[in-house]
Amino acid sequence: MNVRDIVERLSLEVKTAKGDLQREVRGCYISDLLSDVMANAREGELWITLQTHPNIIAVAVLKNLAGIIITNKRTPEEETLKKAGDEGVTIAVSQSPTFEVGGKLYTILQC
Amino acid sequence: MSSGRAIEGSFHLTGGDFTNAGAASSELKSILTNLGISLAIVRRAAIATFEAEMNVIIHAVAGVMYYQVTADSIKVILNDMGPGIPDIGLAMQEGYSTAPDWIREMGWGAGMGLPNMKKNSDEFKVDSVVGEGTTVEIVIRIKEESP
Ligand SMILES: Nc1ncnc2c1ncn2[C@@H]1O[C@H](COP(=O)(O)OP(=O)(O)O)[C@@H](O)[C@H]1O
Numbered sequence: 001m002n003v004r005d006i007v008e009r010l011s012l013e014v015k016t017a018k019g020d021l022q023r024e025v026r027g028c029y030i031s032d033l034l035s036d037v038m039a040n041a042r043e044g045e046l047w048i049t050l051q052t053h054p055n056i057i058a059v060a061v062l063k064n065l066a067g068i069i070i071t072n073k074r075t076p077e078e079e080t081l082k083k084a085g086d087e088g089v090t091i092a093v094s095q096s097p098t099f100e101v102g103g104k105l106y107t108i109l110q111c
Numbered sequence: 112m113s114s115g116r117a118i119e120g121s122f123h124l125t126g127g128d129f130t131n132a133g134a135a136s137s138e139l140k141s142i143l144t145n146l147g148i149s150l151a152i153v154r155r156a157a158i159a160t161f162e163a164e165m166n167v168i169i170h171a172v173a174g175v176m177y178y179q180v181t182a183d184s185i186k187v188i189l190n191d192m193g194p195g196i197p198d199i200g201l202a203m204q205e206g207y208s209t210a211p212d213w214i215r216e217m218g219w220g221a222g223m224g225l226p227n228m229k230k231n232s233d234e235f236k237v238d239s240v241v242g243e244g245t246t247v248e249i250v251i252r253i254k255e256e257s258p
């Protein structure tokens with residue numbers, strides 16, 4: 001399962017041009033606490049969060065995550081998208097709340 | 112890496128500069144990766160140094176992140192000018208944070224930074240003088256100690 005498959009199945013909108021949509025997704029981590037993600041997310045996972053500020057890109061780069069899904073109709077800040085472009089991090093947004101996005105992704109990644 | 116020679120350098124950190132937060136740790140991560148240090152070690156260094164960098168940005172006025180890499184270890188020292196830490200034992204407790212609400216809304220201030228640094232280091236030291244600043248020293252061994 002790669003990032004593009006998940007974008008399609010969850011009807012996400014990709015906000016970045018340079019991220020690697022072919023990248024294999026190895027799991028998912030859900031948290032809005034950045035230190036928690038630093039401590040517990042694993043390489044190759046998608047990260048579901050409400051956070052929209054530029055520091056999420058640094059976290060995604062340092063943890064080598066597969067991409068970030070921002071939920072609940074939130075939009076990433078301008079500076080966040082610029083940094084995501086510089087670093088090649090994929091950001092996708094969802095209109096749905098975290099529970100729904102996480103629940104669907106859980107089902108998809110189980111099979 | 113050729114033994115005996117140390118690779119060293121430093122980065123300046125500015126308190127409150129959230130826009131560039133993580134730049135020093137990302138750069139150091141690239142340096143370590145390019146030195147051929149194993150992924151598992153680089154990962155630990157990235158977590159520890161990013162949390163330490165964030166603490167300078169969140170809690171202090173300005174600081175320097177200095178690194179020294181030898182064949183045996185990665186040593187990173189963060190020295191800041193800032194309020195200092197009155198009770199280091201308390202600050203080390205998981206969940207303890209003095210970060211204001213707007214920092215918490217960004218997802219920082221969970222009080223996990225110092226514990227994360229300690230967990231990912233082989234040696235970890237914090238020294239602080241209230242009203243002057245804080246020094247954090249992180250050592251991660253590259254070579255397994257001989258049994
Ligand atoms: N460099 C520093 N300068 C001043 N205070 C600090 C510094 N680093 C940590 N602290 C203090 O220690 C507390 C705990 O730090 P930490 O575990 O990183 O959690 P957090 O940064 O989420 O608050 C901080 O809230 C702050 O009071």
Ligand SMILES: [Mg+2]
Nearest residue numbers: 165166224225
């Ligand atoms: Mg901290």
